[in-house]
Amino acid sequence: MRRSFVMALVLAAALTIYPAVALADQLCASGGGTFIAGEQRTLGLTWTYKSEWSHIEGVPYRELRYRSDGSVSFSQDVASGVIYSAFSNCPNGNCSDAFRRTAVKNLGTRTYSWDMDQRALGAC
Amino acid sequence: MNKRHKLVSLALAGALFAAVGIGVSQAVGGGAPPVPSPDSRLLPAQGQSKVLHVAQTIHGKSWWIKTYTNRFGSYCYDQNVPDEGVGSGCVPSKRALFENGRQIYVSVGGRQNEGTPDPTRWDTVWINGFSIPAVTRLEVVNADCSRMAVPLDAGVFLVVFSGDQLYSGAWPEQLVGYGASGKVLSTAKIDLAPPDTPAARAAGTRAPTPQSCS
Numbered sequence: 001m002r003r004s005f006v007m008a009l010v011l012a013a014a015l016t017i018y019p020a021v022a023l024a025d026q027l028c029a030s031g032g033g034t035f036i037a038g039e040q041r042t043l044g045l046t047w048t049y050k051s052e053w054s055h056i057e058g059v060p061y062r063e064l065r066y067r068s069d070g071s072v073s074f075s076q077d078v079a080s081g082v083i084y085s086a087f088s089n090c091p092n093g094n095c096s097d098a099f100r101r102t103a104v105k106n107l108g109t110r111t112y113s114w115d116m117d118q119r120a121l122g123a124c
Numbered sequence: 125m126n127k128r129h130k131l132v133s134l135a136l137a138g139a140l141f142a143a144v145g146i147g148v149s150q151a152v153g154g155g156a157p158p159v160p161s162p163d164s165r166l167l168p169a170q171g172q173s174k175v176l177h178v179a180q181t182i183h184g185k186s187w188w189i190k191t192y193t194n195r196f197g198s199y200c201y202d203q204n205v206p207d208e209g210v211g212s213g214c215v216p217s218k219r220a221l222f223e224n225g226r227q228i229y230v231s232v233g234g235r236q237n238e239g240t241p242d243p244t245r246w247d248t249v250w251i252n253g254f255s256i257p258a259v260t261r262l263e264v265v266n267a268d269c270s271r272m273a274v275p276l277d278a279g280v281f282l283v284v285f286s287g288d289q290l291y292s293g294a295w296p297e298q299l300v301g302y303g304a305s306g307k308v309l310s311t312a313k314i315d316l317a318p319p320d321t322p323a324a325r326a327a328g329t330r331a332p333t334p335q336s337c338s
Contacts, residue, residue: 025160040320049160063211064320071240072319074208076233081220083198084165085213091206095160105320121160 025050028124032115035106041114042066042103046124049095050088051102052117057083059108066101073100077107097122166200166212168192174202177280189252189280193218203252203282208235221254227310228262228301229254236319237287243323249285251296251314259301259309267295269337274299297334 028046032055035041045068053063056078063085065074074087089098102118168174174190181187185206194200199221200214211233215221221229230253234246251264255276262274262281272294274283285294301310318329 062320065208067238069238070321070323071236071238071243072234072321073238074205074211074233074235075320076211077231077315078213079229079231081215081223082213083216085211086163086166087205087209087211089209091204091209103320107315 025119025121026124027117028120029102029118030116032113034111034113035104036111037106037109040064040103040105041116042101043116043118045099045101046118047097047120047122048100048102048118049090049097049121050086050117050119051100052084052086052119053078053102053104053115054084054117055113055115056104057081059106059110059112061107061114062105063087064103064105066103068099073098080108095121164195165198165214166202167195169195169197175278177277178275178282180275180282180284182284182286187250187282187284189282191280201280203233203250205233205235205250218254222256227256227259228299228312230299230312230314232296232314232316234316234319236321242291243321244318244327244329245324246285246290246319247287249290249296249316250282251285251299252282253280253299253312255279255281255301255310258303260304261302263300263302264296264314265298265300265337267297267332267334268293269335270294272296293332295332 028048029043031041031043051065058080060080061078063076063078064072065087067073078085089096097120102116104114104116106112172192174192177189177191179188186204188204190202192200194214198214198216199218200212203211205211230251232251234249237247240247257279262276264272264274264283274281296314296316298314299312300308303309316331318324
């Protein structure tokens with residue numbers, strides 16, 4: 001009986017800290033490669049709380065997030081030199097998933113590499 | 125107590141404590157939305173905090189920029205875009221912003237509202253960036269030659285164009301940086317493009333041709 005009680009206590013403790021455990025986000029869409037000047041790459045539409053752009057520091061580029069109706073919810077031109085950038089749906093620190101497509105456009109004059117991730121807190 | 129009784133006791137105790145556990149976690153968390161694990165690249169270095177700049181309220185919405193040095197020594201910024209989230213970026217160092225004689229590091233952003241009345245246009249545009257300490261005042265010059273003061277704080281600037289300004293024809297073209305004497309120290313071109321949408325492409329939407337402003 002004592003062992004049952006201890007096991008139940010462990011279970012209860014685990015459930016108490018469950019929200020902290022359940023906070024790992026998941027990768028819903030990702031891509032990378034090269035793109036020529038003026039070219040745009042777009043990930044698929046998924047639930048997303050965070051878009052990330054990396055390894056594009058050699059050229060200026062445009063970060064984009066689209067809604068399902070094709071309208072632009074966020075666009076930002078980034079001068080060359082930025083080594084990592086992200087956009088999170090976390091107003092006032094409260095994060096939530098929105099249905100978005102993440103995109104990147106090469107604003108430079110030469111071919112360069114691109115790398116994007118799209119993450120959700122819940123299901124993709 | 126036989127084995128079956130033990131199993132039933134375990135199940136009952138587990139269910140009871142699970143209910144208590146969930147209740148406690150909800151009470152502690154207050155039913156708050158989840159907060160993901162922080163990205164170490166976007167955390168300030170040990171002992172430092174993010175510094176707020178150019179906070180402003182546009183049509184009841186709060187816009188701001190925060191700067192900091194992250195745990196890897198990069199110079200980073202967060203920018204609040206109301207109703208959508210926070211954009212963040214890092215450069216290797218603050219000095220890297222002003223390499224090759226650059227005095228104004230400018231970036232332009234934009235967004236369309238959900239259900240926008242005109243999918244070929246922006247509903248909000250912002251110009252943000254950094255300037256060298258010698259620049260004490262900034263002004264944006266529009267394609268129609270109208271001018272607008274740019275909020276500047278400790279070398280960080282942000283100016284927001286609302287939908288009513290944009291729909292009445294405002295289109296930012298250039299930033300002008302002035303020194304303490306009032307003399308122009310530097311200028312930077314603002315390359316605002318129409319929204320990257322099929323609607324804008326189909327309509328052939330283009331940036332207005334800039335006039336020659338004195």
